[in-house]
Amino acid sequence: MSSVGLQILGIFLAVIGWLGDIVICVLPMWKVTAFIGNNIVTAQTFWEGLWMNCIQQSTGQMQCKVYDSMLALPQDLQSARALVIISILVAVIGVLLSVAGGKCTNCIEDEEPLSEPTL
Template structure:
């Protein structure tokens, strides 16, 4: 059961990595809000981290990469960098976790090194969780704030896109993965301390007491016989 938890964490790590890559690549961070005068669905607009996509009725979708990073709002600029960091952390976490799993021989038989490696992998997953959650929540807050801003025109209002919902689910997976690994590290460290304490006690029992004086046995004079 203990080894299965580590394998589960490894599988969740793969899912978290795939999720972060998907969220970063999807253009559906912001989508058109069909309200007011924009009620008739004639044109749909998607805005992502790297491109915008337009889809008109009876026409295929056309996407265009942003001409400059400076034209993006602050939250999308920050989301670009943080999501790339999140992908890098997820990759490193996955590799480090693979070294720390008990069933692998990548770290040899050194239990302490494996435990430390597992703790590092769990910590990196938690950092990846933060670098994913922060940009997703920031962009979501910006969309909601502009949506309820009376000064914003209806055609400029946006709704939460699919990428944001996938991002929140991915951040939850990364959080669960990090917690599982840190819990397993704490359990394995406790088992390691118990093993070392047992070895220390066994060695202590085998050491002779220094307070006792060893006196070699001598033969009694009664049993000595003299031969002439």
């Protein structure tokens, strides 16, 4: 059996992983494409994320646009969106179950059964 300290460390690391999962879900940098013309002035960087796409000009100006519909997404980003949302939900359930089942949590106290009176 593992000690309480290792269980708390595992829960802490699971929460950090869950927060990282949320961060990667929000970031627009899932697919990055750079186009550089004849000179550096015409350079553009395209970022495609799960929820929006962004264009960054060589001047530093960035324009982001939310996808109009679910069908506007490429198929790989549609599947990534679904899998990331599922992983966030499963991580929440896993953290809650690990907190509830850990040695550091007493949801139900072990009560000694009363001995039956003998006649």
